[in-house]
Amino acid sequence: MTTMLTERIIGLRCRSCSLLQPRDERYVCERCLGAVEPEYDLASLAASDLRSRIEQGPRTLWRYAPLLPCAEPVQGLAVGWTPLVRAPRLGAALGVDDLWLKDDSRNPSLSFKDRPVSLATARAQELGLDTIACASTGNLAGAVAAAAARAGLRAFVFVPETTEASKVAAAAWYGATVVRVRGNYDRVNRMCGTLADDLRWGFVNFTLRPYYAEGSKTLLFEIAEQLGWRLPDHVVIPVGSGALLTRTATAIAQLVGTGLVPDAPCRISAAQPAGCAPVTDAVQDGWRAVSAVRSPDTLARSLAIGAPADGDASVDVVKRSGGAAASVSDAEISDACGLLARTEGALVEPAGGVVVATARALARRGVFARDERVVLYLTGNGHKGFPLEPELREPVDADPDAFVAAYPEAGR
Amino acid sequence: MSLTIRIPTPLRERAGGARTLPIDATTLADLRRGLADRYPELAAVVLDGDAFGPAVSVFVDGEDVRFLPEDADLRSARLVELLPAMSGG
Numbered sequence: 001m002t003t004m005l006t007e008r009i010i011g012l013r014c015r016s017c018s019l020l021q022p023r024d025e026r027y028v029c030e031r032c033l034g035a036v037e038p039e040y041d042l043a044s045l046a047a048s049d050l051r052s053r054i055e056q057g058p059r060t061l062w063r064y065a066p067l068l069p070c071a072e073p074v075q076g077l078a079v080g081w082t083p084l085v086r087a088p089r090l091g092a093a094l095g096v097d098d099l100w101l102k103d104d105s106r107n108p109s110l111s112f113k114d115r116p117v118s119l120a121t122a123r124a125q126e127l128g129l130d131t132i133a134c135a136s137t138g139n140l141a142g143a144v145a146a147a148a149a150r151a152g153l154r155a156f157v158f159v160p161e162t163t164e165a166s167k168v169a170a171a172a173w174y175g176a177t178v179v180r181v182r183g184n185y186d187r188v189n190r191m192c193g194t195l196a197d198d199l200r201w202g203f204v205n206f207t208l209r210p211y212y213a214e215g216s217k218t219l220l221f222e223i224a225e226q227l228g229w230r231l232p233d234h235v236v237i238p239v240g241s242g243a244l245l246t247r248t249a250t251a252i253a254q255l256v257g258t259g260l261v262p263d264a265p266c267r268i269s270a271a272q273p274a275g276c277a278p279v280t281d282a283v284q285d286g287w288r289a290v291s292a293v294r295s296p297d298t299l300a301r302s303l304a305i306g307a308p309a310d311g312d313a314s315v316d317v318v319k320r321s322g323g324a325a326a327s328v329s330d331a332e333i334s335d336a337c338g339l340l341a342r343t344e345g346a347l348v349e350p351a352g353g354v355v356v357a358t359a360r361a362l363a364r365r366g367v368f369a370r371d372e373r374v375v376l377y378l379t380g381n382g383h384k385g386f387p388l389e390p391e392l393r394e395p396v397d398a399d400p401d402a403f404v405a406a407y408p409e410a411g412r
Numbered sequence: 413m414s415l416t417i418r419i420p421t422p423l424r425e426r427a428g429g430a431r432t433l434p435i436d437a438t439t440l441a442d443l444r445r446g447l448a449d450r451y452p453e454l455a456a457v458v459l460d461g462d463a464f465g466p467a468v469s470v471f472v473d474g475e476d477v478r479f480l481p482e483d484a485d486l487r488s489a490r491l492v493e494l495l496p497a498m499s500g501g
Binding site for chain 1: 422423468497
């Protein structure tokens, strides 16, 4: 059965020059070095069979195995099938009538990165690799470390030295070798690009990237299934590398192409922090080419990627889908994190605040139509450590009168 | 001045199998011209017309050429790294 699942792949196709090539260890196009993506023969799948197979599958991202490039490994983490919830109180605050949250902060290592890493780890195991690795702003390091622990693989994770201590600590507790590197993410990325070329390790975001990126499709697959096999009208997505945004478009095309959902427009909007906004700036400057940001500076460190791999492709997806974009300041990001937590009980890392603040900016611009069903992607958990301290009052004595004196709003 | 170009695996076929190649350049324009003249197969994917193209990231002593001024002085530079443009988690 598992063999049948991956037989749907007919090869890797280059996104730049369209050359179809074999599914071997290559990770870029042999002709132009462009990005390659798995191509599937989905035409022979009957929608009703596919739907029932998915619905009978595990409550993890592996329920979508027929639409993924690897079969489910024997020893993986339970990733995916995260809640999709209505957010009426946040919607009222933002002025969005039909607002929903895809809470992907609830994955095993508390970010959506568990999804792409599931696919990359499965591919590493298919190839018989004994080590997986990554360049990371923090969340990916935790996801790689956790997946490696579960699969019995060795892990090396490379992060900028400024990465949040809580994220570094988590990766180390999972047993990974954590390499802190002087310099920003793009420097770490360059170093890892060279190492990936020298070592026969599974660098999830380099040598395994064609498989890794496919894991990001599963957020949208789940949203559509959770909505009763229909697409939302609009999704707002945080952009780091742009892989999540571009693979959301791929996922929509595959759901429509297989007949799992009715063909309907789904707009895709991009959210970035003002301190690192190469994609949203390109959209707002008239859909121009992406210019790399040399020194990202933002509270949302997980989005501090100055030279995004899928930057231009993201601009193209936003444009073709009829979406929009906004970038938001650090103050707006932390305000939005607080607003989300107070209105919906969801505590997210700053990347989630970027999405909520962007939704607010887009609502003010009138981007959302009345009754448009809007889904915000929440990709990382605030319990990993939030970079700002909340305002707290001094401790009180263990005495009811002392409490009432210090907290008059209690209203005894 | 002579620099060493480090060739990543996916590009080695275009470099006659070499892991490194020498090139003389004192400016970025020199570097591009040298690539086009001496290593045209490599230049076909590294360059896009007269500019560095989007498929390959080019670093001179660790610095992304996109952030170097066009008249950057390469006389004391040593290493040119080529990597498939792939960034982000």
